[in-house]
Amino acid sequence: MDGTEEDYTEQFNQLNWQFCTGKVGSMNVQKIVAAIETAAKRNGIVREDLYREMHSLYHATMEAISGVTRGQTQLGEILRTVGLRFAVVRGTPYRNAEEGEWIAVALYGTIGAPIKGLEHETIGLGINHI
Structure with a gap:
């Protein structure tokens, strides 16, 4: 990935967007x-x-998880685990502000059997209007 978090912070501030990042690893979708x-x-x-804000975040999150798991949102039940980095971005992506705010959840990391070395890269993105 090109750029640093400071670069993104500056760009998002100029757009008046909000974002946060984090990490999560689990065999449990709820976690x-x-x-x-x-x-x-x-x-x-x-x-x-x-x-409306929580509902929008939930749907963006589930869409991103669906991408990570290739449509099968089960993990531990079928002996899969993930190690993910995530970003949540909220902003107004359209020139016309009346189009409203949107929220996006991006996930990137690994998925596989809960045995070191048996995982592969995965990515998911979910976007929803607020």
Whole structure:
């Protein structure tokens, strides 16, 4: 990846967008969702008391997980584990601000059997309107 987090911070600040990053590893989809939701709430990307924000984040997260798992959102039940880095971005991607805010969740890392060396790279992206 070209650039540093400081470069992205500067670009996102210029666009008036918000973002946060984090890491999660698990055999449990619920723990992945919880880690992403917790990071987004702690960093002020979404507000827990606003249903539409949490709902949008949930759908973007599940879409990204679906990409990581190639449509089969099971992990531990079928002996798969993931080690992922994630980013959550919230902003107004269209020239016309009336198009509203959108939220994106990007996941990148490894997936495979819970045995070191039997994993491969994976990536997923989910985008949803707020």
